[in-house]
Amino acid sequence: MTFLFFLYALFIATVAYNLYHPNFTHDKLSVLSFLCGWLVGELALHHIALQLATVFLFAWAGAIDGFIGAASLVICVVTWLAMTFFHLEGHRAKEVMERSLQRGLGRDYSETINPDLREQFPDDIDYAKIRKPRKLIAAELEVMKNIPYGSGAQRLDIYRQRAGAEHNTPRPVLLQIHGGAWTEKMGSKNEQALPLMSHMALRGWLCVAISYRLSPSATFPDHIIDCKEALVWIKNTIASYGGNPDFVVTTGGSAGGHLSSLLALSANDPLFQPGFEESDTTVQGAVPFYGVYDFSDSEGLQLNNGLAQALERSVMKLSLADRPEAYQCASPLHRTGPHAPPFCIIQGDKDSLVPVATARSFAKKLAAESKKEVVYAEISGAQHAFDMFPSIRSEHVKQGVERYLAWLYSAYLAHGKPSSTTTG
Numbered sequence: 001m002t003f004l005f006f007l008y009a010l011f012i013a014t015v016a017y018n019l020y021h022p023n024f025t026h027d028k029l030s031v032l033s034f035l036c037g038w039l040v041g042e043l044a045l046h047h048i049a050l051q052l053a054t055v056f057l058f059a060w061a062g063a064i065d066g067f068i069g070a071a072s073l074v075i076c077v078v079t080w081l082a083m084t085f086f087h088l089e090g091h092r093a094k095e096v097m098e099r100s101l102q103r104g105l106g107r108d109y110s111e112t113i114n115p116d117l118r119e120q121f122p123d124d125i126d127y128a129k130i131r132k133p134r135k136l137i138a139a140e141l142e143v144m145k146n147i148p149y150g151s152g153a154q155r156l157d158i159y160r161q162r163a164g165a166e167h168n169t170p171r172p173v174l175l176q177i178h179g180g181a182w183t184e185k186m187g188s189k190n191e192q193a194l195p196l197m198s199h200m201a202l203r204g205w206l207c208v209a210i211s212y213r214l215s216p217s218a219t220f221p222d223h224i225i226d227c228k229e230a231l232v233w234i235k236n237t238i239a240s241y242g243g244n245p246d247f248v249v250t251t252g253g254s255a256g257g258h259l260s261s262l263l264a265l266s267a268n269d270p271l272f273q274p275g276f277e278e279s280d281t282t283v284q285g286a287v288p289f290y291g292v293y294d295f296s297d298s299e300g301l302q303l304n305n306g307l308a309q310a311l312e313r314s315v316m317k318l319s320l321a322d323r324p325e326a327y328q329c330a331s332p333l334h335r336t337g338p339h340a341p342p343f344c345i346i347q348g349d350k351d352s353l354v355p356v357a358t359a360r361s362f363a364k365k366l367a368a369e370s371k372k373e374v375v376y377a378e379i380s381g382a383q384h385a386f387d388m389f390p391s392i393r394s395e396h397v398k399q400g401v402e403r404y405l406a407w408l409y410s411a412y413l414a415h416g417k418p419s420s421t422t423t424g
Contacts, residue, residue, distance in 0.1 A: 002072075005055075005063035009072035009079070012051055015040055016079045019086045022352040022383065027306035030352040037350060037383040042391035043133065044087035048080050090392030092380045097400025104344070104367075104375030105407060113403070114410040120203055121403065125395035129195075133389040136194035141201050144241075150229035151275070152213065157189055158241055159197045159207040170244035171206040172409050173234060175283070177263070179254030179385070182223055182315045184214040192253060195390055196398050203402065206243040208234060212259075215314040220330055223255075223315075224272050227263050232279045247412050249285040249405060253385060254354065257291020261332035261362075264341050271329070285342045285408045287401055290354045290384055293362035294334070296320060296327035301357045333362050340370035344404045346397060348382025375404060 019041045023033040040047050055076055058064060064073055101109060110118065129135070137143065142162045146155040160171070176197055180187015189209040197207035212218075212226035227250075235245040252260035264286035270277040294301070295311055297320075302308065311327070312319060320327050328334040343366055347359035356378060363376035379386070379397060387394040 001058070001061055001063040002065050002069045005058045006068050006072045008054070008058070009075040013075050013079045016082045016086075019044075019083070019350070019381070022350050024303045024352050024355065027304040027309070030304055030306065033352045034384050037352065038385050038388075040083070041086060041350075041381065041383055042386055042389065042394060044083045046133075048083055051076065051080070086381060087392065089381050090394075091396065093382070093393045093396035094400075096379055097377050097397055097403075100375050100377035101400060101404060101407075105373050105404075109407055110403070112410060112414075113406050114413055117203075117406040117410060121406075122399060125392065125399065126390070129390040130392060130395065133391070136198060136389065138198045138202055141198060149210070149233040149237075150226060152226070154211055154213070154226050154229065155189075156208055156210040156230060156233070159201045159209070160242065161201060161204070170239060171204055171242050172405075172412075173238055173243045173245070173248045174200055174205050174207045174405070175231065175234065175248055175250040175260075175263075176207060176209040177212070177227055177250065177252035177256035177259045178209065179252060179256040180214070181310060182215050182218075182220070182255045182258075183310070184217060186214075187255065192256065192388060193251065195387065195394065196251070196401060199398055199402060200405065203406075205405070206238065206241060208238070208243075216317075219317050220315050221272050224259055224262055224266070224330075225274065227259050228273050228279075228281050229276070231263065231281050231283065232276060235280060246284075247409065248283050249287065249408065250283050251287040251289070252291070253289035253387065255292065257288035258293065258332065260286050261288045261291050261293060261343075262330070262335065264343070265332050265335040265337075265339075267339070267341075283341055284412060285344070285405075287344045287346065287404065289346045289387060290348060290351050290359070291332070291345075291362075292354055293332045293358055295331045296324055296334070298328070298331075298333070299358075299361055301355050301361060303355050306353075333365060336362075336366045336369045338369060338371045340366060340372055340374075342372040342374070342408055343370070344375040344377070344401065346377050346379065346387075346401070348379045348384065348386055350381055351384045353384040 015036050018036050022037050023029040144158040149156050176193045178187045178189050178192040189211045201207050210230040213222045238245050250260040250263050264283050267282040318326055345363045349356050367374040
């Protein structure tokens with residue numbers, strides 16, 4: 001039993017080590033590193049409590065005995081200290097978000113935010129949400145599920161305040177595109193970005209989460225075509241739900257970060273709008289989280305072959321060597337330009353699935369070419385999908401995104417018309 005306790009101590013120490021030093025270079029180990037880092041890093045205190053209970057059981061069984069038992073206990077204590085420090089380090093996200101917003105929008109950006117919107121900003125994060133991370137949707141909201149849209153079997157959900165909340169003007173719209181490697185059974189509209197959508201719906205936004213065709217049944221550009229059809233549905237229909245069809249901001253994580261960015265940068269591109277080429281597909285902004293911005297890996301920034309294999313076998317079903325132009329056409333990095341709408345790019349520096357260097361490169365190129373504002377926030381300690389449930393880190397980032405969206409919407413209200421974008 002003492003040796004079993006020693007193995008347990010080594011296991012939890014390895015998991016804690018992974019928080020600070022995830023694996024980036026091995027295609028399969030990087031996925032395991034992501035899962036451990038994501039679940040443990042953003043729920044560190046919950047895991048410490050579980051581990052304390054487990055160690056108590058080992059002690060009750062007499063496993064903490066002799067030198068090995070004592071050494072194992074020391075390893076556990078050091079592990080808990082490391083996890084606690086990682087948890088508290090999440091507060092750095094507040095400073096990172098504010099510094100990034102000031103750098104991208106100007107030091108006095110907050111002064112240009114509509115006072116009514118600014119008054120809604122919370123003074124601090126809600127620790128009750130962090131203690132109970134499974135309660136993701138506020139009771140004050142209503143969710144209309146599985147509304148059909150588009151030419152296929154696509155469905156979307158709408159999150160908004162329940163009837164009775166006063167809205168004298170149409171509500172701004174947040175279009176959420178889920179991630180999951182563009183692949184069946186790996187992501188859905190039902191589970192991603194719920195904290196952000198719940199928060200923004202309480203602020204008077206109307207949030208739309210969409211499904212879209214997934215690989216391997218679907219082949220790119222099916223995915224982006226569906227996103228375009230969802231946007232057209234919003235522009236044609238959302239007014240009947242209380243939304244403003246002239247102010248739509250798109251967001252999403254991972255594959256959703258790719259698609260939301262591509263949607264924003266390919267406005268009115270007939271290649272992605274078969275049968276609805278004349279429809280307007282401009283958006284007023286984009287907030288991609290840990291997105292994939294270059295299918296072609298033209299700068300050699302990918303650290304393993306996982307993405308390339310998934311794209312070639314399942315998503316694109318084309319060889320990069322044979323069809324590099326198809327990969328570039330699907331890549332936001334190769335569609336930047338003066339036509340781009342405002343962007344707020346969120347990326348974690350411990351992301352083992354999407355290298356941080358790819359987000360830096362995309363943000364740098366976009367900022368150099370776009371006529372609109374570009375915010376890039378690199379979040380210390382953040383793994384892939386870190387925002388899927390409340391944590392200190394994700395709550396600070398969420399509130400920073402709220403400030404960005406409030407700034408964007410204030411500019412719209414001040415000018416009385418949406419930003420204009422054209423095809424990249």
